[in-house]
Amino acid sequence: MTTTTGIAAVTGAVGSAHTRVEGRDKVTGAARYAAEIPFAELAHGWLVLSTVARGRIRSVDDAPVLAMPGVLTVLHHRNAPRVETDYVGMLGRPNPVLGIFQHDRVPFVGWPVALVVAETSEQAREAAEALVVRYDEEPHDVAFFAGHPGAYTPQNNPMVQAETEKGDLEAQLGASAVVVDEEYTTPEEHHNPMEPHAATARWDGGRLDVVDSNQGSTWVASELAKLFSLDPASVRVRSEHVGGGFGSKGLSPHQVAAVMATTVLHRPVRVVLTRRQMFYLVGFRSPTAQRIRLGADADGRLRAFDHQAQSLTSTVHEFVETSAVLGRVMYDADAHHTLHRLVRLDVPTPAWMRAPGEAPGSFALESALDELAEKCGMDPIALRARNEPETGPVSGLPFSSRNVLACFEEGARRFGWADRDPRPGLRREGRWLLGTGTAAATYPSGVGPSTAAVTAEADGTFTVRINAADIGTGARTAMTLVAADALEVDPDRIRVRIADSDFGPAMFAGGSMGTRSWAWAVTIAADELRERLALGGAIPPEGITARSNTAEAIDALAKKERHSFGAQFSEVAVDVTTGEVRVRRLLGIYAAGTIVNPLTARSQFIGGMTWGLSMALHEEAIRDQASGGLVGADLAGYHFAAHADVPLIEADWVDDPVPDDPVGIKGIGEIGVVGVAAAIANAVWHATGVRHRNLPIRPDRVLRAAEGARRA
Amino acid sequence: MREFGYERVFDVSGAVALLGADPDARFLGGGTNLVDLMKAGVERPARLIDVRELPLDGVEFTRDGGLRIGATVTNSDLAAHPEVRRHYPALAQAVLAGASGQLRNMATVGGNLLQRTRCGYFTDLSKPCNKRAPGSGCPALTGEHHNHAILGASEHCVATHPSDMAVALAAFDAVISYETADGPGELPIADFYLPVGDTPHIETALPPGALITGVTLPPAPVAAHSRYRKVRERASYAFAIGSIAAALDVQDDVIREVRLAFGAVASRPWRARAAERVLTGGPASAEAFAAAADAELAGAEPLAENGYKVTLIRNLVVAVLTELTEEADR
């Protein structure tokens, strides 16, 4: 059959609602996740984690465990294959926790000390739980608090600029008519996707083959190649369906353990994490202690801006929760200072949890803005409008597009903001006090180099190959729509294959960069293919393939401040006699470039907003000072919003063209979270007259605050 | 997780005999607590004896007009039962306030009474805990205890009993029936849960090997005007941080009878007898309610992080009794 593109060009797939192309497979159970894919001769590994927070392993009594039914091997620091951890990967130096079983040091509770492999998962688990590991314990410190004596400013961290500074802060604060100087805290939070982390590794004709659940198979494959000193071409990683990632699904010890075990045993080995192990092994959000100082003229114009954020990291690796980056984008002032400080504690290394930096940072900053509005006697939206910068407050660069005020305008109209009485503590409905609040949102719009291949098949269909990851976002569907428009054909004729490192390098699903990065590569390849097909002629049986690589185009992109923006609105009800807080309404309006698929985009936004709601009211991991571990590290103990907590949520967007961007996509994975906790905290103040500067706003905190207010 | 055997039983004496023959066996109700504890390694039974096919799944009137609830009645069926809703509404509300729809469909009355504490140390084998490993210590005393007991605890354990259902049962003087190899027996709920003392691992007065067969609610006209209110850290699917079951009979502005029980404040559902004494025969006013709450809470011994529960319970007593009074007036 000879086919060119459609007779009449079809476009307009991007921007119209499409259900997920793999939706039916997922709801019928036909879609298989990493831990469900069968392998002949599969063996099962179970990780054993340290129970002490600091010390050395004295002994691993593997002999009795090796005699247990079905046990094949016990890997630990005395017998495990060696790995190379002295390298620089896609995101810098590897987290040393990937170098499992290489030495006897234990730097935190949850450090992997052994892997028990058995014929069945149950046998492996029973044996792993029976394994006795003895330690020489050393005193530990897991106490995070503002002004910890060990706090330092990170130097030369490739992932973050620790400090920015301009103007004379103290002088401007002194000259300010109104000053806000407050401290805010957010707790340790954990990302727990529904699907636990799972990897199966095997050697297949001299190649390492890993079936995984991850956010980027290029990334995982390249790290595994480096760790095991393999030729990158001899590592294949696939990750067809992923039940959520949120920043937690990169490379973790379980993939390394699976590769070690398959190397030793010469048969496929699967390692799946338990929910409790996920609380220790896949990263988390550091607690933060933030101080914000704002100085303004009586009309709200900012003279002084200071945001200092302290977070924690482990003793083995440096990770900075970049809470203070918001002000570098959002607000200018004559004197402007942002600073990150770190404390090294005997805990696992934190990592990127959805909206890293911006989520806790926006709670502090957007709460402080609300406090400033109160002090100035101004509407919080008017205050933000007054301080809208022309160019990047720190960089001086132009914005690619900045439509935050349009978001506030549209949001205020839909929310009914104009009728709001700004005074707190006035509205009552039965036992509930009612209030409303707002906050701004922003998140960087980044992009990473990617390759793609688009093939015109002889049967008239098209196959797109890109090593993207669909972590539940609808990425596969989005790429289908992008390719359809570029090829000018109906989406039904397109099959998108993703998540296979053999497709060539591509950006991972993270930092809200996936869709923008992949769409760019797919568009270029599809454009080229369409042009080739336009020349006419038969399509050979193997099809015609066009390939792309966006590396150079991305390098050539003009330097600008590129960000998504948004405005969050919330209405809450608070019973100060019981401490209960219920969110009644959330509205988020976003300016986030081209929205590829309104259906899944809306899900992303409301999912992010629900995440922000959980952050405001529920989420908090409790670290036990005595043991250094967590208490209640499961989904009964670690709370996030249940359905009954989630109110009417509306998410929508305003036009946000990005003229100099070839795809116009900005990314939407994270901005939905940003600002929500502040909008809720601001609404709680509006309802009760009490500021909550420590998250989550738990009933006991509301009760204590009400007691305090009554006594005062 | 240890390998275990599974058996289903169809008659009460068979169930009791089977359990008696194997000290490592446990009864299995809905499994919603036991199986979780097995996964955590806290329970390691060699054999599970599934009691759900026993003929104990009925709710019926007793001769004196009370209600007898079978031990294997599911939480969902109990909450939906029309006579329960009519005569003991706080019980239906309490059950509905617990867990989730799926869990309530599985959970049984017997299992609900015997569910274990949600103290985070108890379910974590890597940590000490007197309840799980007697003599190992109680890390909650100086550690995480913001949802622990304020009443009746001891230096050996400050855990709370998590059941909502049991709080309503305590307010209504439920009697728990059981069967042992030596024959049947009964325990009023006030004697069913033991004081903590220095044996936090021994939670009930049930004889070893006993099968709970049912719960009897004596007739109590006051119970028809009752309410359960639960405060938790999210709107659903969370255990209480404070709850109350209350029943009130007010006539001519005088309290004829009142029942009060608190949840999430002690190792057992806490019947507030001191408060009841203060209220009975007195006025139904907010001041009286507050004074009664204070009388009950005078014995509270909060820890560093759970003192808010005193305020919370006090506020709940006033709010719920005020509501019940206002409804009685209508």
Ligand SMILES: Cc1cc2nc3c(=O)[nH]c(=O)nc-3n(C[C@H](O)[C@H](O)[C@H](O)COP(=O)(O)OP(=O)(O)OC[C@H]3O[C@@H](n4cnc5c(N)ncnc54)[C@H](O)[C@@H]3O)c2cc1C
């Ligand atoms: C996520 C989650 C949230 C929850 N939230 C709440 C809540 O908010 N409020 C609340 O009250 N509860 C809550 N629960 C607990 C739930 O109510 C209990 O798990 C349930 O009631 C236990 O009943 P079961 O039949 O499943 O007991 P099982 O788990 O089967 O058994 C529990 C214990 O009782 C014993 N047993 C069972 N039946 C008998 C019998 N007839 N005679 C003697 N011994 C017996 C078992 O051997 C075992 O020791 C929650 C549970 C979960 C998992």
Ligand code: SF4
């Ligand atoms: S409070 Fe009780 S259950 Fe909790 S750790 Fe202490 S002894 Fe164990």
